[in-house]
Amino acid sequence: MVLCAVRRHLLKSSSSSSCGAWARLLQRGCVYSSVHCSDQGEIREKLQAFPGGSVDLLKQESGIAVLTINYPSRMNAFSGSMMVDLEERVSQLESWIDCKGLIVQGASGTFCSGSDLNAVRAISNPQDGMKMCMFMQNALTRLLRLPLISVALVEGRALGGGAELTTACDFRLMASGSVIQFVHKHMGLVPGWGGAARLVRIVGSQNALKLLGGAVKVDPELGLQIGLADGVLEVPQAEEGAGTLLQRAENWLSHYTNGAAPVVQAVKKVVLSGRELPLSEALRTEKDIFGTVWGGPANLQALASKSKHR
Numbered sequence: 001m002v003l004c005a006v007r008r009h010l011l012k013s014s015s016s017s018s019c020g021a022w023a024r025l026l027q028r029g030c031v032y033s034s035v036h037c038s039d040q041g042e043i044r045e046k047l048q049a050f051p052g053g054s055v056d057l058l059k060q061e062s063g064i065a066v067l068t069i070n071y072p073s074r075m076n077a078f079s080g081s082m083m084v085d086l087e088e089r090v091s092q093l094e095s096w097i098d099c100k101g102l103i104v105q106g107a108s109g110t111f112c113s114g115s116d117l118n119a120v121r122a123i124s125n126p127q128d129g130m131k132m133c134m135f136m137q138n139a140l141t142r143l144l145r146l147p148l149i150s151v152a153l154v155e156g157r158a159l160g161g162g163a164e165l166t167t168a169c170d171f172r173l174m175a176s177g178s179v180i181q182f183v184h185k186h187m188g189l190v191p192g193w194g195g196a197a198r199l200v201r202i203v204g205s206q207n208a209l210k211l212l213g214g215a216v217k218v219d220p221e222l223g224l225q226i227g228l229a230d231g232v233l234e235v236p237q238a239e240e241g242a243g244t245l246l247q248r249a250e251n252w253l254s255h256y257t258n259g260a261a262p263v264v265q266a267v268k269k270v271v272l273s274g275r276e277l278p279l280s281e282a283l284r285t286e287k288d289i290f291g292t293v294w295g296g297p298a299n300l301q302a303l304a305s306k307s308k309h310r
């Protein structure tokens, strides 16, 4: 059922060169099945009862958006309303036709300290916990499947659900002094927002077992060593200005997002299909996505310019 859903997303989107078709399909609902999604409205209402902070989206003309987890007084922990915010921002990104890239960051020098423990305490009964878990799994799976190239810019701490959020991006950039830590075991938990499944795919099962079993603090050096981090950025000196780290992340990301939006989106889609579909279906989907860029404006322009790849 999961595979069918993924293939439907990819095939439908590849039959149209627009990002909108892809977006509409994803917006239609859930990443798994209607069973998991039947309670979305109910849990959304419950989550809204735990307000505080916000998740802010800035879409830029460059095609790069910035998503900011913003609740500094709680180290950017996710309140209930922020979980709903996140899902809404993902919907907005799904319908952004010119999207190419996304930077996910935390406000005020730290990434995200997971779920808001005050909200967690209040909804600690198993039924609501499961619904919240599925709500966040759904939102983060859709985030990772966006037809753009995303990077988590980790400054300060990414703890618990914050660490899981980093794995819902294509890349992770760690600022000097930052830490990613799956603290779930210390909380008597395991990841439930899809973070374990994604972590295994990023660092392999041996490393994932070590990180989860030992609640290991991953600093930039270890992050690079095991492949959790894709790059390390020096935190700028105060006199260099507050926006500089973000600018550095934008520069880093631009290596992958330079070029025409349909081509960047197609790159993400072929990689996504390779990652999520069995080989025969991935090959068919790749062919269909190829068809959306073959003979397109960027392809014709490249052919006309007789470019050499030296």
Ligand SMILES: CCC(=O)SCCNC(=O)CCNC(=O)[C@H](O)C(C)(C)COP(=O)(O)OP(=O)(O)OC[C@H]1O[C@@H](n2cnc3c(N)ncnc32)[C@H](O)[C@@H]1OP(=O)(O)O
Pocket (backbone or CB within 6 Å): 073, 074, 075, 077, 113, 114, 115, 116, 117, 118, 157, 159, 160, 161, 162, 183, 184, 187, 189, 192
């Ligand atoms: C999905 C599963 C999950 O995510 S479970 C949640 C996992 N996260 C955690 O357990 C984080 C718990 N918090 C901490 O370990 C520390 O607060 C960290 C983040 C290391 C920061 O320490 P420190 O720099 O000393 O600041 P502090 O403790 O004084 O925190 C500042 C204020 O922020 C709050 N805060 C922090 N994290 C959360 C959280 N997850 N939920 C709710 N509130 C949080 C602290 O309580 C503190 O608030 P206050 O100033 O005492 O009112």
